[in-house]
Amino acid sequence: MSTKSQSRPMACLKSPFDVSGVALVKSEGGGPKGRGMWWVRRAPLVLAVSLILFPLSSHARDASGVLDLIVTPNNGMPAMVAPDGAFDAVLREKGDLRLARDGKSLPLTAEWTPLPGARFRAHCKLPADAPVGAWSLECAAGGKTDTTARAVFVFSEFPEYYIIAHMSDVHIGHDDTPGISDETFRKTLGAVNDSDAAFAVITGDLTHNGNPDQFRRFLEVLDTCAVPTFVCTGNHDRDGQNYETFFGPLTYRFTFGRDGYLAFDTKDYVTADSLGPQDGLLEEYRRELKPCRWVVGMTHRYEPLMGMRAQLTLFVDDPLDLLLFGHIHRELRPEKGEVMPWGTTPMVAVPAELNRKYRLIDMTAQGPRPRPVSEVK
Numbered sequence: 001m002s003t004k005s006q007s008r009p010m011a012c013l014k015s016p017f018d019v020s021g022v023a024l025v026k027s028e029g030g031g032p033k034g035r036g037m038w039w040v041r042r043a044p045l046v047l048a049v050s051l052i053l054f055p056l057s058s059h060a061r062d063a064s065g066v067l068d069l070i071v072t073p074n075n076g077m078p079a080m081v082a083p084d085g086a087f088d089a090v091l092r093e094k095g096d097l098r099l100a101r102d103g104k105s106l107p108l109t110a111e112w113t114p115l116p117g118a119r120f121r122a123h124c125k126l127p128a129d130a131p132v133g134a135w136s137l138e139c140a141a142g143g144k145t146d147t148t149a150r151a152v153f154v155f156s157e158f159p160e161y162y163i164i165a166h167m168s169d170v171h172i173g174h175d176d177t178p179g180i181s182d183e184t185f186r187k188t189l190g191a192v193n194d195s196d197a198a199f200a201v202i203t204g205d206l207t208h209n210g211n212p213d214q215f216r217r218f219l220e221v222l223d224t225c226a227v228p229t230f231v232c233t234g235n236h237d238r239d240g241q242n243y244e245t246f247f248g249p250l251t252y253r254f255t256f257g258r259d260g261y262l263a264f265d266t267k268d269y270v271t272a273d274s275l276g277p278q279d280g281l282l283e284e285y286r287r288e289l290k291p292c293r294w295v296v297g298m299t300h301r302y303e304p305l306m307g308m309r310a311q312l313t314l315f316v317d318d319p320l321d322l323l324l325f326g327h328i329h330r331e332l333r334p335e336k337g338e339v340m341p342w343g344t345t346p347m348v349a350v351p352a353e354l355n356r357k358y359r360l361i362d363m364t365a366q367g368p369r370p371r372p373v374s375e376v377k
Contacts, residue, residue: 168326
């Protein structure tokens with residue numbers, strides 16, 4: 001696992017996409033409006049320009065679009081790292097790793113560790129002069145090269161105040177008119193590109209039927225986003241193991257500066273029953289993220305009668321600071337009892353991206369601050 005940052009005593013621990021040795025930046029203006037936050041305002045522009053000047057390889061994963069040698073990071077679960085920092089990758093074979101864009105490459109020094117299931121973890125060190133922006137991750141092994149686009153994003157710094165974008169319920173392929181859902185998603189990502197969001201999360205129902213063609217269409221549009229994109233599965237994505245073959249783990253965590261994020265799966269839980277092996281992962285990841293300033297949960301749906309062990313872990317023993325989800329295609333109605341019965345973790349549901357809706361959330365020193373829902377015209 002990645003090492004604890006030596007530049008901050010309260011760094012989050014052991015995230016597979018943790019940042020090592022990052023100097024944090026504080027606003028010179030005393031808060032979110034401070035003019036010293038130039039990176040927050042310009043990060044999407046910097047990343048977008050890098051995509052234009054250094055276009056990523058059109059080939060990603062294997063020929064069918066599913067994950068090949070590289071399992072993580074990928075464009076639905078990218079690594080965010082600073083120059084001279086490090087990130088972890090999980091691969092099916094050992095190989096030569098490098099970052100690539102526009103025919104240029106940065107070789108990576110990797111320390112390899114065997115994992116269960118005939119996989120390997122590579123702890124990858126970035127060069128100190130690694131340019132900021134979006135990069136493909138490439139692995140050459142066994143006479144083949146696997147490329148995953150938008151898998152690694154290099155940030156010059158990780159500020160105390162930043163913005164995230166939250167979407168849900170994209171439902172690629174939801175109607176009989178080809179391309180309508182794709183174009184709607186493209187326009188929403190365009191709005192995110194025009195915002196000051198540092199990264200985006202998409203909480204499930206990426207597709208309407210969960211078939212490979214819809215996942216490929218989702219990926220094609222997803223790669224128009226100029227900022228990192230993190231996804232989790234929804235009930236509409238459950239056609240066999242297609243989600244796993246396109247994105248990998250159902251449960252994962254990552255950090256951005258001093259804040260932690262925990263994505264988990266609520267695709268088909270039994271009311272008041274266990275969520276299965278995920279329960280142990282939630283306990284492990286929640287403990288790892290405990291030193292973080294704020295910890296935000298990401299899942300497709302929340303209902304008060306979901307697995308009790310998971311709820312005790314996430315909302316009682318060490319409550320999350322915010323829970324993001326979708327599924328209901330509308331905002332919550334607290335006046336009708338749609339609140340978390342534990343009374344601990346604030347939660348927000350974003351209306352469906354299918355209906356051109358998304359939400360920006362300010363991550364501040366006082367905690368996460370969700371904004372009103374935005375609609376793409």
